[in-house]
Amino acid sequence: xxxxxxxxxxxxxxxxxxxxxxxxxxxxxxxxxxxxxxxxxxxxxxxxxxxxxxxxxxxxxxxxxxxxxxxxxxxxxxxxxxxxxxxxxx
Numbered sequence: 001x002x003x004x005x006x007x008x009x010x011x012x013x014x015x016x017x018x019x020x021x022x023x024x025x026x027x028x029x030x031x032x033x034x035x036x037x038x039x040x041x042x043x044x045x046x047x048x049x050x051x052x053x054x055x056x057x058x059x060x061x062x063x064x065x066x067x068x069x070x071x072x073x074x075x076x077x078x079x080x081x082x083x084x085x086x087x088x089x090x
Contacts, residue, residue: 022077023076027067028066
């Protein structure tokens with residue numbers, strides 16, 4: 001028996017690290033671009049499903065909502081990831 005912490009899920013072994021990628025957005029468009037770079041499949045899948053015209057309208061509404069919520073001075077962004085090294089147990 002080891003003193004290692006219990007795995008967080010059946011797929012993870014105890015060797016786990018948190019990683020944070022900091023950023024800063026002083027406008028809604030930069031925040032949107034930060035998100036798109038961090039989750040590349042999501043915006044691409046939405047664009048493909050909706051088509052160019054509908055996607056343009058959704059993106060316009062998204063930027064409008066972000067502008068209403070972002071502070072005038074901008075906001076720090078942190079993309080957090082949980083990194084694990086190990087093998088799957090049988």
